[in-house]
Amino acid sequence: MNTEVSIVIPTYNESENIKGILHLIKEHLPKNTMVEAIVVDDNSPDGTGKIAEDYFKSLKEKTLYTINVINRKTKEGLSSAILNGIEQAKGKIVVVMDSDFSHPPQLIPKLVEVLKQSKTDIVVASRYLNGGNIQGWSLKRKIISKIGTMIAKKGLGINQSDPMSGFFAFNKDVIKGINFDAIGYKLLLEMIVKAKGVSIKEIPYTFLDRQNGKSKLGIKTILEFGHAVWKLYRHGKREQKNEKRTSVKFVSKAARFFSVGASGLGVNYIMSILFSSSLDMWYIHATILGIMFSITSNFILNKYWTFEDRDFAVKRTIVQYGKFAGFSSIGALVQLGMVYYLVDELTMSYPIALVSAVATAAFSNFILNKKWTFKE
Ligand code: GDD
Numbered sequence: 420m421n422t423e424v425s426i427v428i429p430t431y432n433e434s435e436n437i438k439g440i441l442h443l444i445k446e447h448l449p450k451n452t453m454v455e456a457i458v459v460d461d462n463s464p465d466g467t468g469k470i471a472e473d474y475f476k477s478l479k480e481k482t483l484y485t486i487n488v489i490n491r492k493t494k495e496g497l498s499s500a501i502l503n504g505i506e507q508a509k510g511k512i513v514v515v516m517d518s519d520f521s522h523p524p525q526l527i528p529k530l531v532e533v534l535k536q537s538k539t540d541i542v543v544a545s546r547y548l549n550g551g552n553i554q555g556w557s558l559k560r561k562i563i564s565k566i567g568t569m570i571a572k573k574g575l576g577i578n579q580s581d582p583m584s585g586f587f588a589f590n591k592d593v594i595k596g597i598n599f600d601a602i603g604y605k606l607l608l609e610m611i612v613k614a615k616g617v618s619i620k621e622i623p624y625t626f627l628d629r630q631n632g633k634s635k636l637g638i639k640t641i642l643e644f645g646h647a648v649w650k651l652y653r654h655g656k657r658e659q660k661n662e663k664r665t666s667v668k669f670v671s672k673a674a675r676f677f678s679v680g681a682s683g684l685g686v687n688y689i690m691s692i693l694f695s696s697s698l699d700m701w702y703i704h705a706t707i708l709g710i711m712f713s714i715t716s717n718f719i720l721n722k723y724w725t726f727e728d729r730d731f732a733v734k735r736t737i738v739q740y741g742k743f744a745g746f747s748s749i750g751a752l753v754q755l756g757m758v759y760y761l762v763d764e765l766t767m768s769y770p771i772a773l774v775s776a777v778a779t780a781a782f783s784n785f786i787l788n789k790k791w792t793f794k795e
């Protein structure tokens with residue numbers, strides 16, 4: 420059986436918690452699922468990594484539950500530890516959680532089930548959703564958390580109730596290609612901002628403050644949070660600019676393509692007349708040559724100007740020319756078929772039918788050539 424779910428557990432000085440949490444996870448595995456726990460330890464002076472390894476060795480039944488310990492050399496931070504764990508994850512589904520019992524392992528099967536059943540990309544365990552709660556935090560910590568959440572939501576335009584949660588599950592594929600900064604504690608926030616078009620669900624849970632050991636969240640983490648939000652804000656602005664640029668490019672390319680098309684009509688007309696009158700050619704031959712000339716001039720202008728493709732390597736250019744001529748023929752057929760249908764079947768007047776058919780053929784030609792002939 421292949422590993423389906425990987426549970427990433429970052430640890431630093433969690434000797435009092437690690438064995439217990441690994442055991443509780445084992446007691447609450449999703450049914451009939453091969454699960455691996457990945458403990459990412461930053462060389463904890465209290466020997467957390469070794470305790471996790473020894474616990475795994477002591478297990479008799481290892482068929483559905485394995486434990487893999489990543490021993491890092493130095494303390495590099497929570498987000499970077501989680502990322503390291505994700506990189507090593509064998510499962511398609513990854514669950515991220517703390518090692519200090521703040522995040523109840525009893526919820527893991529539900530996180531995984533919701534992820535699978537609702538075909539969602541990310542499922543977040545939320546403290547701030549109706550039915551969620553926090554137990555054991557001081558008023559100061561609650562206020563800091565609320566302010567942080569508000570800044571992230573308003574500043575980055577996030578809809579989720581708890582984008583700072585450290586307890587979540589996701590399909591590993593959704594983070595393919597993302598370049599993480601992995602600053603401080605806020606990996607989920609970065610994931611939500613950078614993974615485009617993902618679906619996110621939240622389920623409520625009660626966060627329990629740790630009974631053993633200490634939180635590692637200090638003033639440094641708060642400053643790192645400010646830095647992380649600022650970087651994500653700038654990232655969002657850059658993305659907006661890029662989207663704008665792409666849509667302007669599309670419109671201006673379409674405009675160029677249609678101007679070239681119009682110029683092609685002129686070339687077609689002039690060349691056909693020239694061949695038939697000056698060279699005394701049979702009008703059918705003259706028309707065929709006129710079409711060939713206009714396809715060629717359209718091709719050169721579209722390649723060089725509309726799509727700004729300056730690569731004139733012979734083989735590539737011949738292939739492009741073939742595709743362009745092919746699509747032009749398809750366009751002509753589309754035009755012909757549409758005119759016939761509009762005039763004959765829908766009894767539309769010929770001039771209106773012609774304009775609609777030319778516009779449709781030109782637009783479909785543009786899309787086909789953009790996608791296949793001059794793809795970037
Ligand atoms: N490897 C590694 N390296 N693990 C770390 C590091 C580190 O530098 N810093 C913290 N951890 C581990 C801890 O051992 C624990 O398992 C988990 O990360 C959470 O650390 P805590 O320091 O206990 O976090 P917290 O309880 O104060 O913060 C919780 O709430 C935040 C939201 O307010 C966590 O759930 C965070 O993940 C969450 O963002």
